[in-house]
Amino acid sequence: MLSPALESDLTRLAGQALVRPADTLAELQTLEAALPAAEQQAAALALARVRGLAEVCHGELAGLERLLAAQRASTAAPARLRFDLARTLAIAYAHTGLHDDSLEWARHALDLARQAQDPQAQAEALLSCGVAISRGGDAEQGLALYAQALEGFEALGLARLQLAVRNNMGINLKNLGRPAEALAQFEQALALAEAHGLHDSAALLRTNLAEPLAQLGRLNEARAVGEQAAAEHAGRSHPAGETTARIGLGLVLLECGEQERAAAQFERALALCTQTGDRLTLQRAHWQLSQLHKRAGRHQEALAHLEAAHEAERAQFNEDSDRRRRALQVQAELLAAQTDANQQRLRRLELERAHAELRSLHERLQAADREKTRLLARLAEESRTDALTGLANRRQFDERLTLEWPRSPGLQLALIDVDHFKQVNDRFGHALGDAVLQALAQPLREARADLALRLGGEEFGLLFLHGDRERALQACEALCERLRRQDWAALHPELHITVSIGLAGRAEMAAAPDLPAALYARADARLYAAKRAGRDRVVADDGQGSLAP
Ligand SMILES: Nc1nc2c(ncn2[C@@H]2O[C@H](COP(=O)(O)OP(=O)(O)OP(=O)(O)O)[C@@H](O)[C@H]2O)c(=O)[nH]1
Missing domain, CATH: 1.20.5 (Single alpha-helices involved in coiled-coils or other helix-helix interfaces)
Structure with missing residues (x-):
């Protein structure tokens, strides 16, 4: 938030920037130097707006860059400041002669004003659109926009802005060759200026009144009002208004046939122009003087003024095109920088x-x-697992046996076969046979061996890596006992399952070939012995039961 004092200073300086840019820049510098750093930062965009505008009006196109940078940095700024920046850009572009860009920014300002539902801002944006369109050459369309802006300012009772619009309307009507209507606008604007004590504006409006009055043949009135305007301006510190007033008065005096007095006005305007550097008026003054000298037969003087007029025109043309060229260059550089940033x-x-x-x-x-x-x-x-029982399978058994063989001298292998399993399948069906095999898994796992496995079919095994033969034998017998007692009736009332076990240990294999296969064969032979001896038992040495050859 800006302080009200700073806000009012900036509003005043923004208005002044258009007519006295150099003074505005100097005042801004003093103002900024007096601001505390925090306030300078808070007001950075608002200060950049006024400084940028003053710079552009002073012919420094760096101001345009300043304004565009401030506008880009204003996305989070208050709505009114964003609007002011867009509208200031419209004014700055109008000043550089790039009317299309001016119109684009004025339209953007109008969008912002509509979004913010700010009626004054809307009317101000319409005025800027009107200026851009009128300077672009469409006086009719400009008039229509001015009429809308005027309606807005009238509803809000803003006299200074109403008279500014009416003045612009008068200029457009004059350019359209409608002096009576132009006169009406200037007169109404003048009435407003007088009613509100706006003396600068009144003097300017009298200057503008003179021409349509003269065009309408009301020469005496034109002359009186022109003289009053020149006199009013003459007292002012800045001679720009007086210069224009004197040219206008000179033209009216010409219409009145008072050539000498007209020449005096043009000469006076010429002298003032050399102070203001206003080439357009300089050119007009030289041109009129050249015409006057020509008519009076003073060809030498006429030629000198004509050349001076042409010189001023050329210089003005060069300056205008240079300004436009530099403005376009600024645009191009900004676009290139933006493109670069976008690409990055x-x-x-x-x-x-x-x-x-x-x-x-x-x-x-x-x-x-x-x-x-x-x-x-x-x-x-x-x-490495048997799918039906979840016990280790033959592959895991072989791996483990190969691995443990060299390092487990106390290794024991028990081979286990379900007794009369074919009958189980035949009597109760294959599915129940599977259920029996599954039911054997848990007792085998709990038989205190290091690995419990299913070798295939109804054959199982236990591998004991450590301990002695007695412990392995006890575990096998405990298993037989447990299965004898198991509640097989839960699977089928007439079911009873027993197993036969052949047990062999590595330690007793000294005489036999020192290979796992030999141990396996020995355990298998003892399993057969257990079967032959009547089943449901453990055979752990070759003395028990009769061995197959
Ligand atoms: N349900 C079921 N039966 C199997 C499976 N694998 C093998 N069998 C059966 O198991 C039976 C094995 O029978 P045998 O080798 O003749 O011996 P047994 O009937 O168990 O008799 P002994 O071993 O002499 O006590 C065969 O009928 C096979 O079909 C299996 O995964 N599921």
Whole structure:
């Protein structure tokens, strides 16, 4: 928030920037120097707006860059400041002669005013649109926009702005060759200026009144009003108004046939122009004087003024085109900088997107990798597990036996076969046979062996790595006992299951070939012996039962 004092100073300076830019810049400098740093920062955009406008009006196109930068930085600024910046850009572009850009900013300002539902801002934006369109050459369309702006200012009772619009309307009507209507507008504007004590504006309006009055043949009135305007302006510190007033009066005096007095006015205007540097008026004054001298037969003087008029016209043309060229250059540089910034942003976005894609790809690959490892582990586990019982399978048994053989001298192997299992299948069905095999898994797991396994079919095994033969034998007998007592009736009332077990140990294999296969064969032979001896028992040495050859 700006302090009310600073706000009112800036409003005054913004108005003054258009007519006295150099003074405005000097005043701004003093004002800024007196501001505390915090307030300078808070008011940075508002100060940039007035400074930028004053610079542009002073012919320094860096002001345009300042205004555009402030406008770009204003996205979070209050609505009124954003509007002021857009409208100031419209005014600055109008000043550089780039009317299309001026109109574009005026329209943008109008959009902002409508969004903010600010009636004064809307009328001000319409006025700016009117100026841009009128200077672009469409006086009719300009008039229509001025009429809308006027309606707004009238509803709000803003006299200074009403008279500014009416003055602009008068100029458009004069340019359209409608002096009576132009006169009416200037007169109403003058009435407003007088009613509100706006003396500067009154003097300017009298200057403007003179021409349509003269065009309408009301020469005496034109002359009186022109003289009053020149006199009023003559007292002012800045001679710009007087210069224009004297040219206007000179033209009226010409119409009245008072050539000498007209020449005096043009001469006076000429002298003032050399102070103001106003080439347009300089050119008009030289041109009129050239005409006057020509008519009086003073060809030498006429030629000198004509040349001076042409010189002023050329200089003005050069200055105008140079200003427009520099303004366009500023535009082009800004556009290039924006394009560059956009490209960099795009490149950064692309890189970020590529990074994100890579990251997500990497994550998906890692997840796939984890899944693969899990599946492989599961496959490895499954390939070493019996699917029906969940016990270790033949492959796991072989691996384990090969691994443990060299380091487990106390290793014992029990081979277990379900008794009369064919009958179980035949009597109760294959499914029940499977259920029996599954029911054997738990007792086997709990038989205090290091590995419980299913070798295939109805054959199982227990591997004891440590301990002695006695402990293994006890475990096998305990297993037989447990199965004898098991509640098989839960599977079928007439079911009863027993197993036969052949047990052999590595320690007793000294004489036999020192190979796992030999141990297996010995345990198998003892299993057969157990079968032959009547089943439901453990055979743990070759003396028990009769061995197959
Ligand atoms: N339900 C079921 N039966 C199987 C499975 N694997 C093998 N068998 C059966 O098991 C029976 C084995 O019978 P045998 O080898 O003749 O011996 P047994 O009937 O158990 O008699 P002894 O071993 O002499 O006590 C066969 O009928 C096979 O079909 C299996 O996974 N499920």
